[in-house]
Amino acid sequence: MKALCWFGKHDVRVETVPDPIILNPRDAIVRITTSAICGSDLHLYDGYIPRMEKGDVLGHEFMGEVVEIGAEVRNLKKGDRVVVPFTISCGQCFYCRKTLWSLCDNTNPGAYESEVMNGHSGAGLYGYSHLYGGYAGGQAQYVRVPFADVGPIKVPPGIPDEKVIFLSDIFPTGFMAAENCNIQHGDTVAIWGCGPVGQFCIRSAFALGAERVIAIDEVPERMEMAREGGATTISSHEEVFDELKQMTGGMGPDACIDAVGMEAHGFNLAAKIDQAKQALKMTLDRPNVLRQCLHACRKGGTVSVPGVYAGFLDNIPFGMAVAKGLTIKTGQTHVQRYLKPLLEMVEREQIDPSFVITHRLSLEQAPDGYKTFLNKQDGCIKIILKP
Amino acid sequence: MVYSVTILRPALELYQYWRSLENLPRFIGELQSVVQTGKDVSHWKIKSAQGSFYEWDARILEDKAGEVLSWESMPGSDIDMAGSVRFAMAPGGRGTYVKVALKYAVTGGKLGAAIAKWTGDDPKRHLADSLIRFKALMETGEIPTVEGQTRANED
Numbered sequence: 443m444k445a446l447c448w449f450g451k452h453d454v455r456v457e458t459v460p461d462p463i464i465l466n467p468r469d470a471i472v473r474i475t476t477s478a479i480c481g482s483d484l485h486l487y488d489g490y491i492p493r494m495e496k497g498d499v500l501g502h503e504f505m506g507e508v509v510e511i512g513a514e515v516r517n518l519k520k521g522d523r524v525v526v527p528f529t530i531s532c533g534q535c536f537y538c539r540k541t542l543w544s545l546c547d548n549t550n551p552g553a554y555e556s557e558v559m560n561g562h563s564g565a566g567l568y569g570y571s572h573l574y575g576g577y578a579g580g581q582a583q584y585v586r587v588p589f590a591d592v593g594p595i596k597v598p599p600g601i602p603d604e605k606v607i608f609l610s611d612i613f614p615t616g617f618m619a620a621e622n623c624n625i626q627h628g629d630t631v632a633i634w635g636c637g638p639v640g641q642f643c644i645r646s647a648f649a650l651g652a653e654r655v656i657a658i659d660e661v662p663e664r665m666e667m668a669r670e671g672g673a674t675t676i677s678s679h680e681e682v683f684d685e686l687k688q689m690t691g692g693m694g695p696d697a698c699i700d701a702v703g704m705e706a707h708g709f710n711l712a713a714k715i716d717q718a719k720q721a722l723k724m725t726l727d728r729p730n731v732l733r734q735c736l737h738a739c740r741k742g743g744t745v746s747v748p749g750v751y752a753g754f755l756d757n758i759p760f761g762m763a764v765a766k767g768l769t770i771k772t773g774q775t776h777v778q779r780y781l782k783p784l785l786e787m788v789e790r791e792q793i794d795p796s797f798v799i800t801h802r803l804s805l806e807q808a809p810d811g812y813k814t815f816l817n818k819q820d821g822c823i824k825i826i827l828k829p
Numbered sequence: 830m831v832y833s834v835t836i837l838r839p840a841l842e843l844y845q846y847w848r849s850l851e852n853l854p855r856f857i858g859e860l861q862s863v864v865q866t867g868k869d870v871s872h873w874k875i876k877s878a879q880g881s882f883y884e885w886d887a888r889i890l891e892d893k894a895g896e897v898l899s900w901e902s903m904p905g906s907d908i909d910m911a912g913s914v915r916f917a918m919a920p921g922g923r924g925t926y927v928k929v930a931l932k933y934a935v936t937g938g939k940l941g942a943a944i945a946k947w948t949g950d951d952p953k954r955h956l957a958d959s960l961i962r963f964k965a966l967m968e969t970g971e972i973p974t975v976e977g978q979t980r981a982n983e984d
């Protein structure tokens with residue numbers, strides 16, 4: 443089959459690779475009908491995520507048709523149409539039972555390396571380096587789905603792929619980020635980053651009862667899409683802290699979402715220092731947005747971090763967090779927790795997630811797609827792939 | 830070397846699986862076979878890189894169902910190996926704490942090479958991997974793997 447494989451920084455290629463096979467009894471094989479390129483794939487593309495190996499198949503947002511099931515898979519049959527969460531979870535460990543699906547104990551064959559790096563290992567993920575198990579991903583024609591009895595959700599035939607593909611990652615990610623804000627009546631939520639995750643944060647925040655959403659970015663089409671979702675927008679070139687303060691009667695937003703993560707661009711001095719250090723390999727991450735969140739958030743508020751960070755952060759004003767009694771919530775999305783309720787939102791037409799798609803490419807065009815997405819060219823916000 | 834995991838299964842069940850020493854190769858890496866040759870005696874085999882085997886005998890020292898199992902290589906072996914696994918009830922319905930302690934000393938000879946092959950460069954990792962696999966096997970019935978999965982050749 444054809445698959446999009448990683449070969450190094452800014453080097454992804456569509457190669458012919460063996461078809462996936464059943465390796466464990468709870469596996470299934472899915473023929474992919476739609477997949478997508480994620481903002482976090484760009485960290486892989488830019489070479490910032492350690493433990494990638496040449497030839498790894500990328501892609502963690504995908505859906506399709508079950509074509510084969512292992513001996514112990516009883517809830518799926520050949521022909522079922524499924525969306526697959528990017529988190530691989532066993533369903534039986536301490537963490538899965540607490541619905542902390544992205545922290546599963548039993549799905550990372552490379553758990554030890556992750557333990558050495560982080561103290562403990564979480565779940566395996568598709569296409570996201572050997573720290574997360576090295577699982578072959580779904581920017582391909584077929585994919586092996588471990589623990590197929592725990593992850594995938596069946597979707598009804600009437601709904602097009604484009605409306606449900608984002609259940610695999612970015613819609614639950616935006617929703618969990620908003621849910622983590624503990625939104626109360628009257629709240630203002632500030633969201634840095636109007637990429638696809640930020641867009642779903644905006645709509646989820648309103649769905650969860652936010653009074654107002656303020657979105658911060660610099661890319662015009664992304665800010666326009668944010669406004670279409672009901673947000674008020676601020677340019678990241680402005681004095682964001684001051685603007686937010688004036689817009690909230692001096693209090694600051696009740697919750698701040700960092701939907702940008704480790705590759706933040708920034709225009710202040712701290713951002714320049716981040717970039718210089720990163721170039722000198724003195725640091726991995728650029729937490730420019732996280733600093734702004736900690737600064738801007740009202741006392742006793744919540745900073746919610748769906749953005750991906752990989753290593754150590756420099757110069758984080760943790761004293762601000764302490765002085766203001768902030769709550770910080772982070773982590774990889776517990777996708778399985780949200781599949782059913784968010785599918786229901788789509789089915790009753792409360793939201794149409796396909797709004798975020800700007801580009802539809804074939805798998806063969808994916809390498810160009812990565813470039814376009816990285817450089818935000820051609821009004822690119824979200825790319826889906828047809829294998 | 831010591832490593833601990835918490836497994837959401839009863840201590841007795843975990844002890845019994847471990848006590849049936851033939852099960853050990855299912856989760857301990859590079860171990861070819863363990864055969865019980867007597868009440869408290871077993872014969873261990875690991876594969877060598879050349880395709881032959883390294884072998885030695887071990888005996889059980891302490892054996893309390895659901896609590897502890899310890900073993901050591903027989904005197905006169907080329908390898909001086911001792912190990913124990915302890916099971917204790919975990920609080921809050923979390924199942925069982927499982928703690929494994931292992932010690933190797935190599936006295937010389939070809940079994941020195943065997944141990945190096947068995948545990949690799951990083952014996953701590955070998956122990957950790959074995960216990961992580963034991964936990965996955967006991968909780969889910971499977972050991973997570975990507976061996977044999979699809980990928981492109983490195984160019």
